[in-house]
Amino acid sequence: MREAYARRIAMRAPIKRALREAIDALEAEERKDPVLRNPARIVELKAEIERLEKRIAGVPFIDTYDLRYHQLSAQPQPSNQAVMFCVMDVSGSMTQNHKDIAKRFFLLLYLFLEKHYEKVELVFVRHHTAAREVSEEEFFYSRETGGTIVSSALNLVNKIIEKRYPVGQWNLYVAQASDGDNWDDDSNICRDLLIKQLMPQLQYYAYVEITPHDHQSLWHEYESVVKEFPERFAMRQIVEAGDIYPVFRELFKRRLSQS
Template sequence: MTYFIDRRPNAKHKSAVNRQRFLERYRKHIKRSVEEAVNRRSITDMERGEKISIPAKDISEPVFQHGQGGARNIVSPGNKEFLQGDKIRRPGGQGGGGGAGEGGASNQGEGSDEFAFTLSREEFLEFVFDGLELPHLQRKPLKSLEEIKMVRAGLARDGVPSRISITRSMREAYARRIAMRAPIKRALKEAQEALAAEERKDPVLRNPARIVELKAEIERLEKRIEAVPFIDTYDLRYHQLAAQPQPSSQAVMFCVMDVSGSMTQNHKDIAKRFFLLLYLFLEKHYEKVELVFVRHHTAAREVNEEEFFYSRETGGTIVSSALNLVNKIIEKRYPAGQWNLYVAQASDGDNWDDDSNICRDLLVKQLMPQLQYYAYVEITPHDHQSLWHEYETVAAQFPERFAMRQIVDAGDIYPVFRELFKRRLSQER
């Protein structure tokens, strides 16, 4: 028998197993509290956990107790006041004192506040990004043989005990026992039949020596059957493992942010918070996702993470410069046959005259045939401009792989993010 012992270190006076059971049981309530917490706090403050509360009534446990009335003919252990047959006075009123939530002041009864506890950073992010994933993530052809997986490659008679195949070993042992016992059992049956025939003969014709000889033969054959081992080292079979190259599910996310003069500081803060939420989501759920940061005004540049979030460079607006740069980077470093390609773009929708048409053509003819998914968020409380309308044309041609949403204020960031990256049931695997 195999025993599994959980040796993960726990905090003092805490049980990891019980905590996980609690989080799973009240997932619905905790998720609602987490969503309220995300809307309250700054997205830039997502790195720490959160203290959340659950109404006490939602964590009450069902209990069984005796109701009013009914015939009871027992006396509970420890009772020193009543004897069998005594009648107990019915309690007056409507039960005990009022608890929390009952109106009116009272000099009796006890209440309970909401149940509060603290989620760790990992637990908090788990609830924040629950049900989200990169859309249309696919297995791509091999880029190299670096990603391998050990898979079973048949059975062998030699191996280590940890890889023994119990089912196959027992099957081999059973087949061996049948094969070794079969001729002995046939000889035993013949001897038993001969003994029975000899004993049925008339006492005058019966041969005592023959009877003794048959009984000795039967005893010898029965011992031979018992001597056949239940399992032998010859029966053991072991699983063999072989290194098998695996298709790579590597992906790259292009973060494209408009930093032109029309983007106010509030717009830029919202865009940075959106991309920070995206960064945390990818860091939490995926190991092989690269990020490419692109800032643009009249010209686009690939920058590092620090410059992407904190540079103060600004200028006019030509969105097509960013799309052209993304396309060049894909051709140079991330061929579509080997990478899952994603783009997330944030802009206020303002663009140079006639450039929106160029953006539409770039997307339809060059980018979208290569991309798995394109997410566009427009940060503006005003009416949409030409860029939005041209993107609507792209969305109509690629409804499953092009999504666009509007963000008015910081409170829209998290709901829009969940809508863009929610898990799709029909997604290809």
């Protein structure tokens, strides 16, 4: 507004001077003796005054030159490479059947990403009370087990992203499989980690809860994440192996429709 006001003063000043001169000339002409008065000059001056008044009125109050935009909006950067973090709960409550279902889900997701990106990297993370990045063989075949602290895995994923996968250069996906059982008071820590640190960096986060039972605290805390990121965070329940593909289609139906 300050710049617009200054611009209007600067643009109108020379026109106002010319208008003042035309008015003075008209008044001087009209004061002359009728014998000496020039009617054509009077008509000319009146037309000039009218033209100058219109020019002054036509100076815009706000012009495009005055507009300034200070709101920043994120612009997507196209990338042909993606990384998928496979995060699997291997705590004692996860039976072998639960783990088999999780592995089949991860395989389906890998095939999906491989179809859409020229380069796909997989990062395998197993966790119980502690999380470790492991090889593909260890991810699928190790029998290590223990208690459950899910936040250990989320913290590890965040550290790996910071160290190896710059957000502007990679499309980042996370697929997490768990039975929903978690250590007391850790589920709200997971919620905060997702909302404040992980989700702003990710293209998509898919959480599958493999259990025939009622949802536990982890699911309920993740519902808050869905509200914050409804387009990029999704979760579904898998009860048996037959649910894997229908659940996968639900989680990725938008991208599948573009295939």
